[in-house]
Amino acid sequence: EAGVVQSPRYKIIEKKQPVAFWCNPISGHNTLYWYRQNLGQGPELLIRYENEEAVDDSQLPKDRFSAERLKGVDSTLKIQPAELGDSAVYLCASSVRTGASTDTQYFGPGTRLTVL
Amino acid sequence: DAKTTQPPSMDCAEGRAANLPCNHSTISGNEYVYWYRQIHSQGPQYIIHGLKNNETNEMASLIITEDRKSSTLILPHATLRDTAVYYCIVRVVDYGQNFVFGPGTRLSVLP
Numbered sequence: 001e002a003g004v005v006q007s008p009r010y011k012i013i014e015k016k017q018p019v020a021f022w023c024n025p026i027s028g029h030n031t032l033y034w035y036r037q038n039l040g041q042g043p044e045l046l047i048r049y050e051n052e053e054a055v056d057d058s059q060l061p062k063d064r065f066s067a068e069r070l071k072g073v074d075s076t077l078k079i080q081p082a083e084l085g086d087s088a089v090y091l092c093a094s095s096v097r098t099g100a101s102t103d104t105q106y107f108g109p110g111t112r113l114t115v116l
Numbered sequence: 117d118a119k120t121t122q123p124p125s126m127d128c129a130e131g132r133a134a135n136l137p138c139n140h141s142t143i144s145g146n147e148y149v150y151w152y153r154q155i156h157s158q159g160p161q162y163i164i165h166g167l168k169n170n171e172t173n174e175m176a177s178l179i180i181t182e183d184r185k186s187s188t189l190i191l192p193h194a195t196l197r198d199t200a201v202y203y204c205i206v207r208v209v210d211y212g213q214n215f216v217f218g219p220g221t222r223l224s225v226l227p
Contacts, residue, residue, distance in 0.1 A: 004159070033214060035214075040219070041217075041219060042203055042217025042218055042219060042220060043160065043215075043217050044217070045214040045215075045216075048214060056214070091159050091160070093159070093160075104162050104165070105162070105215060106162065107159030107160045107161070108159050109157075109158055109159050110158075110159050112157075
């Protein structure tokens with residue numbers, strides 16, 4: 001079974017430029033998450049989708065960040081314009097509801113963004 | 117804020133058992149204990165989770181104290197490939213709730 005796919009793996013841009021990250025979740029997983037991980041810290045949630053609906057975007061800096069999951073499968077996270085402090089690893093994860101009340105999230109390899 | 121406390125780093129000799137502790141003294145009755153690990157330049161990888169009983173799978177064992185205020189992740193025969201940051205997370209039993217990661221424990225398996 002293929003895991004969560006993310007691209008690109010690495011991205012270097014200058015500040016004020018736009019950037020976009022793409023995620024393809026595990027087939028059949030209806031829940032998709034975007035996390036940001038700063039150097040030396042654990043990942044922090046940015047947004048969660050249930051199918052195509054963003055059900056938790058409270059931690060997403062909406063002035064410059066946007067995300068979409070138009071057909072409830074792939075997702076794109078965008079930053080415009082990027083700032084120096086946006087340098088981090090952006091992780092995508094997915095999960096599926098099973099008969100149990102809990103779930104396991106599976107993470108992709110992440111996109112390492114460097115803003116110069 | 118993360119609800120767990122872990123040592124920042126540990127060393128373990130290759131082939132020996134690695135025992136990683138986690139304190140979660142404020143855990144609620146409806147919260148599971150999850151363990152993930154993150155190998156350098158990779159995304160977090162699920163290891164194991166449990167509610168109150170000890171759990172074992174092909175990767176590790178999870179020992180939860182009777183009062184549920186602490187737990188230990190056991191890697192029975194650590195290899196160099198187990199070198200990673202290990203995260204202990206408590207999380208409500210509610211589908212879709214995000215994982216709140218702390219800084220974790222950096223485990224170094226030494227040859």
